[in-house]
Amino acid sequence: MAIVVNKPLPEFEANATGGVKVSNTSHTGQILILYFYPKDNTPGCTTEAMQFRDKHKEFEKAGAIVFGVSRDNMKSHDDFKTKLELPFELIADTEEKMCHMFGVVKNKIMYGKKVKGIERSTFLIDANGILVQEWRGLKVPGHVDEVLKAVKALKTAAKKAPAKKTTARKTAAKTTAAKKTATAKKTAAKKPAAKTKKENG
Numbered sequence: 563m564a565i566v567v568n569k570p571l572p573e574f575e576a577n578a579t580g581g582v583k584v585s586n587t588s589h590t591g592q593i594l595i596l597y598f599y600p601k602d603n604t605p606g607c608t609t610e611a612m613q614f615r616d617k618h619k620e621f622e623k624a625g626a627i628v629f630g631v632s633r634d635n636m637k638s639h640d641d642f643k644t645k646l647e648l649p650f651e652l653i654a655d656t657e658e659k660m661c662h663m664f665g666v667v668k669n670k671i672m673y674g675k676k677v678k679g680i681e682r683s684t685f686l687i688d689a690n691g692i693l694v695q696e697w698r699g700l701k702v703p704g705h706v707d708e709v710l711k712a713v714k715a716l717k718t719a720a721k722k723a724p725a726k727k728t729t730a731r732k733t734a735a736k737t738t739a740a741k742k743t744a745t746a747k748k749t750a751a752k753k754p755a756a757k758t759k760k761e762n763g
Contacts, residue, residue: 564663564665565663565664565665565685565693565696566693567693567694567695567696568692568693568694569692569693570586570690570691570692570693571586571687571691571692571693572586572663573585573586574586574659574660574663576631576653576654576655576659576660577636577653577654578629578639578651578652578653578654579636579639579640579643579651579652579654580651582651584629584651584653586691587691589627590689590690590691591689592625592626592627592689593624593625593626593627593686593687593688593689593713593716593717594626594627594629594686594687595621595626595627595628595629595684595685595686595687595709595713596629596631596653596660596664596684596685596687597610597614597628597629597630597631597683597684597685597709598631598632598660598661598664598666598680598681598682598683598684598685599611599630599631599632599680599682600632600679600680600682601632601633601634601680602632602634602638602639602641602642602652603638603641603642603645606682606702607632608646609702610682610702610705610706611630611642611646611648612646613702613705613706614628614630614648614650614706615646615647615648615649615650617706617707617710618649618650620710621710621713624710624713624714624717625689625713625717626713627650628650629650629651629652629653630648630650630651630652630653631652631653631655631660631661632652632653632654632655632680633654633655633656633658633661633680634652634654634656635654635656636654638654639652639654661680664683664685666680666681666683666698667679667680667681668680668681681698681699682699682700682702683696683697683698683699683700684696684697684700684705684709685697686709686712686713686716688716688720689720694716695712697709
């Protein structure tokens with residue numbers, strides 16, 4: 563099943579470095595960043611990984627968790643992670659299940675031959691598991707800063723949402739209280755009138 567922006571992620575399960583299992587519900591409550599890259603230890607992928615590494619504390623501060631995803635095996639990922647001292651885990655999508663689900667497998671022409679490659683892409687999922695933004699066919703320079711900006715905006719929006727709900731609840735409570743007071747006044751006004759009628763009779 564393919565992904566759709568503003569919809570929950572379809573079901574999936576994957577293995578990452580450090581023995582971590584990742585699924586569509588494993589990180590509910592956290593902002594999730596999945597960045598897909600072509601191959602470990604290649605120039606562009608190395609630069610992108612280092613940029614996510616250097617901004618990692620800021621992502622954590624904003625309540626986000628980062629995972630890199632490629633078709634490399636776990637041994638390759640472990641070596642790449644150790645070499646660059648990456649503070650986040652890498653998902654080994656050796657069977658290309660996630661790559662196909664996220665639609666990042668593309669045909670490329672290399673040396674006159676058609677080959678399957680991974681289109682460098684990043685996906686931003688909110689704390690409720692909804693895909694809120696995607697970047698496809700991206701260029702590495704400035705990309706990580708752009709993702710961080712989007713994460714901070716998402717966190718700010720999430721903070722404002724509960725405040726609106728609280729205000730709505732308070733307004734509803736005030737309205738209910740006002741109605742009760744008005745009803746009580748009407749009831750109180752009726753009672754003396756009835757009593758007076760009885761006394762006169």
